[in-house]
Amino acid sequence: MSLLVKLKLGILICILALFAQSFAQEKPEVIKKVNFGYSKNPPARTQKNPKEKKSGSEKKSKKTEKNSKQVAKSKTSKEPGKNGKLESGETPGSTVVGKSGNGKAKIEPATTDAALISAEETGEMATIAKKTREIAKKASNDSLPLTEVYKVGIDDVLFISLQNKGSGTSRYYTVLNDGTIDYPLAGELVSVVGLTTDEIEDLLRSKVKLYENPEITVKVREYASHKIMVLGLVEKSGEKYLRREAMPLYVIRAEAIVKPDATQVVLRKTGAEEATYELDDSKTGEILIQTGDIVEFIKGQAANSAIKVTGFYYIGEMVRKFGRKDFYEGLTLTQAILESGGLRNSRTKKVIIRRKNEKGLLESETYKLREIKNGKIPDPLLMVGDTIESAN
Structure with a gap:
């Protein structure tokens, strides 16, 4: 045979071999049986690879190991959701215990530390917090200058408002001569003299028992206890009332409207010697005026003439320092009362x-x-030998 013929036969044999191999690998067609709707055909079973078959004991052990891992994970899980996001129905601190039939996570509600604190401990913490606030507030008031503090005194009128639901009561209360106010909800007279409005609020809250957390506010409506006297060359003389424990002299000067011809101010303080200051001195305006002070604006020459005593006058027991007093020209009734210590x-x-x-x-x-x-x-001028007495 020639070489060409042999080559053709070889190619033909290879083609037949390949065709036979592909035919052998084709799966036999599954013939479905038809029963005309009386019953459904059972699903066709396909034979699994023998290598994938496992023993029953091996399957059971794998399943047990998988369940134990899920239980351990559910007990130690404290983080919400996946990637830090909360699942539906999950709250911070809740625990995921597994998945339900629809694939969603089963979540146990979280237990907070606040739920474990007893009512007694909560009340004790509230008491400590309240005392801390009171101490801080008192320290703040003590550190404030006198020009920023006002302590309630006798004859002051307070406006006290209770804003709890169902009450809404607001009334005015005058501080009595014994330093108390008659606040009905407190159940007794409440001493308020020497206290700030913040301190009075705290005091009333502690005494009111009708409401669990009484919301009380206190304001001073009429300032009547911190009195001073302004005399001399001013347009508005007489008693003035301070709205702080102390006020600088320049404020008093502005309110009294000092006349242009006044060049000096005479300051008389209880228990201290009389002092004279020049009005054109910038430091004079910074002098603090307090309750009971007598402030008189005068001319320089008037101050010298005031020292010259020309006789005496007499004042009765209506004043603190009664008896015979020195008289000088220009002395008025109001000045005589104040120089005698006041009524x-x-x-x-x-x-x-x-x-x-x-x-x-x-x-x-x-x-x-x-x-x-x-x-x-007008404030009447006195004369040598006058006698002053109360007409009550």
Whole structure:
């Protein structure tokens, strides 16, 4: 045979071999049986690879190991969701215990530390917090300068408001002569003299038992306890009321409207010697004026003439320092009362001045102090030998 013929036979044999091999690997067609709708054909079973078959004991052990891993993971899991995101129904601190039939995570509700704290411990913590706030507030008030603090005194009028639901009561209360207010919800008279409004609020909250957490606010509506006297060359003389424990002199000067011809101010403080200051000195305006002070604006020459005593006058027991007093020209009734320490009783409303006439007989004149202070009548000038007494 020639070489070409042999080559053709070889190619033909290879093609037949390949065709036979592919035919042998084709799967036999599964013939479905039809029963005309009386029953459904069972699913055709396909034979699995023998290598994938495992023994029953091996399957059981693998399943047990998988379940134990899921249980351990559910017990130690404390982080919410996957990748830090919460699943539906999951809260911070909740635990995922598995998955339900629809594939969603089963979640146990979280237990917070607050739920484990007893009511007694909660009350104790609230008490400690309250005391801490009170101490901090008191320390803050103590550190404030006198020009920023006001402590309630006798005759002040307080506006006290209770804003708890169902109450809404607001009333005015005057501080009585014994330093107390009659606040009904407190169940007793409450001493408030010497306290700030913040301290009074805390005091009333501790005494009111009708409401669990009483919401009380206290404000000063009328300042009547911190009195000073302004005299001399001013347009608005008389009693003034401080709204702080102390006020700088420049504030008093502005409110009293000092006249242009005043060049000096005489300051009389309780228990201290009289002092004179020049108004054109910048430091004079920084002097602190406190309760009970007497401030008189004068000319320089008037200050020198005030020292010259020309006689005496007499004042009765209505003042703190009664008896014979030095008289000098220009002395008025109000000045005489203040130089004698002021009235002993704020209820003194009328004063009698007795003076000898040309025949040596006493003549009496009655004056209403309130009218003098309000500028309705002039402050009467005294004369040598006058006698001043209460008309009440």
